[in-house]
Amino acid sequence: MIDWGAVADQRLAELAQISEPASNQDGDQKGSNQGVTRLPFTREHRAALTLLESWMLKAGLSVRLDDAGTLIGRQAGPRGAATLLMGSHQDSVRNGGAYDGIMGVLLPLMALEKLAHEGVKLPFAVEILAFADEEGVRFPTALMGPRALAGSFDPAALDMQDNKGQSLQQAMQEFGLNPVAIPSLRRDASQILGYVETHIEQGPVLEQSGQALGVVTAICGIERHQVSLIGQTGHAGTLPMKGRRDALVAAAALISEVNRIACASDELRGTVGALQLWPGVVNAVPQQVNLTIELRSPDDGEREQAGQALQAFAGRIAEQHGLNLKMVRSYQQAAQACDTAMTAKLASAVQATGNQGLRLPSGATHDASAMADLCPIAMLFVRCKEGVSHAPEEEASPADMGAAIDALCHFLHHYPSQL
Amino acid sequence: MIDWGAVADQRLAELAQISEPASNQDGDQKGSNQGVTRLPFTREHRAALTLLESWMLKAGLSVRLDDAGTLIGRQAGPRGAATLLMGSHQDSVRNGGAYDGIMGVLLPLMALEKLAHEGVKLPFAVEILAFADEEGVRFPTALMGPRALAGSFDPAALDMQDNKGQSLQQAMQEFGLNPVAIPSLRRDASQILGYVETHIEQGPVLEQSGQALGVVTAICGIERHQVSLIGQTGHAGTLPMKGRRDALVAAAALISEVNRIACASDELRGTVGALQLWPGVVNAVPQQVNLTIELRSPDDGEREQAGQALQAFAGRIAEQHGLNLKMVRSYQQAAQACDTAMTAKLASAVQATGNQGLRLPSGATHDASAMADLCPIAMLFVRCKEGVSHAPEEEASPADMGAAIDALCHFLHHYPSQL
Numbered sequence: 001m002i003d004w005g006a007v008a009d010q011r012l013a014e015l016a017q018i019s020e021p022a023s024n025q026d027g028d029q030k031g032s033n034q035g036v037t038r039l040p041f042t043r044e045h046r047a048a049l050t051l052l053e054s055w056m057l058k059a060g061l062s063v064r065l066d067d068a069g070t071l072i073g074r075q076a077g078p079r080g081a082a083t084l085l086m087g088s089h090q091d092s093v094r095n096g097g098a099y100d101g102i103m104g105v106l107l108p109l110m111a112l113e114k115l116a117h118e119g120v121k122l123p124f125a126v127e128i129l130a131f132a133d134e135e136g137v138r139f140p141t142a143l144m145g146p147r148a149l150a151g152s153f154d155p156a157a158l159d160m161q162d163n164k165g166q167s168l169q170q171a172m173q174e175f176g177l178n179p180v181a182i183p184s185l186r187r188d189a190s191q192i193l194g195y196v197e198t199h200i201e202q203g204p205v206l207e208q209s210g211q212a213l214g215v216v217t218a219i220c221g222i223e224r225h226q227v228s229l230i231g232q233t234g235h236a237g238t239l240p241m242k243g244r245r246d247a248l249v250a251a252a253a254l255i256s257e258v259n260r261i262a263c264a265s266d267e268l269r270g271t272v273g274a275l276q277l278w279p280g281v282v283n284a285v286p287q288q289v290n291l292t293i294e295l296r297s298p299d300d301g302e303r304e305q306a307g308q309a310l311q312a313f314a315g316r317i318a319e320q321h322g323l324n325l326k327m328v329r330s331y332q333q334a335a336q337a338c339d340t341a342m343t344a345k346l347a348s349a350v351q352a353t354g355n356q357g358l359r360l361p362s363g364a365t366h367d368a369s370a371m372a373d374l375c376p377i378a379m380l381f382v383r384c385k386e387g388v389s390h391a392p393e394e395e396a397s398p399a400d401m402g403a404a405i406d407a408l409c410h411f412l413h414h415y416p417s418q419l
Numbered sequence: 420m421i422d423w424g425a426v427a428d429q430r431l432a433e434l435a436q437i438s439e440p441a442s443n444q445d446g447d448q449k450g451s452n453q454g455v456t457r458l459p460f461t462r463e464h465r466a467a468l469t470l471l472e473s474w475m476l477k478a479g480l481s482v483r484l485d486d487a488g489t490l491i492g493r494q495a496g497p498r499g500a501a502t503l504l505m506g507s508h509q510d511s512v513r514n515g516g517a518y519d520g521i522m523g524v525l526l527p528l529m530a531l532e533k534l535a536h537e538g539v540k541l542p543f544a545v546e547i548l549a550f551a552d553e554e555g556v557r558f559p560t561a562l563m564g565p566r567a568l569a570g571s572f573d574p575a576a577l578d579m580q581d582n583k584g585q586s587l588q589q590a591m592q593e594f595g596l597n598p599v600a601i602p603s604l605r606r607d608a609s610q611i612l613g614y615v616e617t618h619i620e621q622g623p624v625l626e627q628s629g630q631a632l633g634v635v636t637a638i639c640g641i642e643r644h645q646v647s648l649i650g651q652t653g654h655a656g657t658l659p660m661k662g663r664r665d666a667l668v669a670a671a672a673l674i675s676e677v678n679r680i681a682c683a684s685d686e687l688r689g690t691v692g693a694l695q696l697w698p699g700v701v702n703a704v705p706q707q708v709n710l711t712i713e714l715r716s717p718d719d720g721e722r723e724q725a726g727q728a729l730q731a732f733a734g735r736i737a738e739q740h741g742l743n744l745k746m747v748r749s750y751q752q753a754a755q756a757c758d759t760a761m762t763a764k765l766a767s768a769v770q771a772t773g774n775q776g777l778r779l780p781s782g783a784t785h786d787a788s789a790m791a792d793l794c795p796i797a798m799l800f801v802r803c804k805e806g807v808s809h810a811p812e813e814e815a816s817p818a819d820m821g822a823a824i825d826a827l828c829h830f831l832h833h834y835p836s837q838l
Contacts, residue, residue: 271665292701294656
């Protein structure tokens, strides 16, 4: 009997070998784990696709690379049947882990392998997708693969450059792609059953709940604010407390309020992640603080309300401390709800593996966010150790990956050929 | 009739010309006011002393330079009479103002000039002191001049280097001094009536009170704490609020508490002036925050109690957020009370000029702090514009300086030859 989880573990270890060599800067850390660095349209990207292709072929899929750099392994269905899409991304962050993205390509492929092994024939076609770039590390853009399929790719991104001055277009051409053809990759939504993405949770919820698997309710919307509080500096000894215009004291109140608002909600997450202050010396009253606020929620209304409440709070606190306030919403992205029917099927499949089918929002963005413009989406989360991701220590256990393969098999086996 | 304040203003403008030329980095700011940069044991120090000496000689004083670099202008008293010391420092910070320090040398000199002009003879000797280095900008030490007089100078400081690698000892030797002789500069306390320092307030209290002059009650004690709060980072989207170990949220509570405790007291000043955080990106929960706390008070007991309360608060907040806390008191300096009797005489002199004789602590340290080890001290504060100091915009008005000269004349005229 094949231990599918163990095979997945072994294959991911093989894929993890495909990584940029450690940089010279890390020369004195030779012995330590540098993790995986696999950027899009590189020698490492090519090597990973070659390995994935070999497994796709072994599983009986037909394989091609589309002009957005997405490797597609297709298992044909009955004549005229629609197609279910499954997959994730091949790329990693710098010094990232062996699971983020790539595991979501491998596990559905292995589910197909396992079903074939068991002699199951599906009433629809399945395509396993390995997108080129979800992390956006090399170029200041991402999600090109799913956007190409959904018809939402903006060709302006092709002019963006990496830090060596090479444009995305040049990099793709050198990789053997024809980016001009991207608009033709748009799929006919009527032929697509949906998109299922498998991913490590990147958080601690499943681990804390004792669950190997979970089902995503929605991918959180995001908004980010750039806040500047500008007061007046002065000698920390000679300036009385009364009448101070201390930007950091006001910032502290705002940081506490971000945390208070987010903690008061079940699903809202609020973080002040970056903060700088001037002049920044022990004996001077802080004149200026710049900080960022990030809010995420599966509920756009809740998130936007929180953003407005914080804007109002910052205005009051600035007035109270005699400060000038600049607060700009620098980024926003709407939440993407997962498809209710498809998610229910996925939850049943998870329950069939002995897990509860715990539902949770995804705080991180995924390829599925862009695929939602094409078709219904659903996401399967796999428990990861201590919630760690984007780091060499990232880890999902062979047993949990085996459970994920079982759940995907159950899902595929019981999925209707039409929704 | 001589307008003594106007003469002081003119002389300070002349002294302000004696400054390092603006650095190349400021080449594009040619037209702007670069302020005064006059560091110890430099060509500028020498030029300032030459100018001061000319005015001291004009006032009938005998002049010498001691081996700590202190210019001393002495007006003899009756045979066997004790000596009253008055003065401040000649040096400035980089791009500082025209008043900090040097004004406290010039005004008592002009008070002697004025008394001589009026034919007043004092029953004691007076020495006007221009100390070399109070700001500690060139070498990581300061207050050498007053420490030499008080016998508290630590010769280890002579090995300290400036940013060009020259030692203090070398710099002093090149200036024509014999630093080995410093221990012999110690004064016999029984021959010293006291030390009176005149200085701009460097804060807004006198201006806000509509007073030209004020009298210092004490030079505040200082303590500084280095605080590290260490939690755990994580993805700002995937990490639920519950169970976060966010170092910045805890730091915010501590910043608010420093401010709350200081605002609850009349004289305590509490400032978080520097703060760094890691990893410091918009979408990551802050793992670590390092910050500084500075507390100042004329009352050491109050200051130490506040420091202990903040230590306890930081411990509770760290525990509450699951953080490791490192909090070290990195610096402390006791408060120096001004002499009660001498301060009362100075306050009477201030009242004789039509001011209230407002009493206030000095949040900044002065040469008087070190002189307190030798003799009773008193300090006269002069109102400065908008509380600004250590900047080109530093300003005291001719009228206020005239009032200060009058107050010093009154003080000298009515000061007993023995306390």
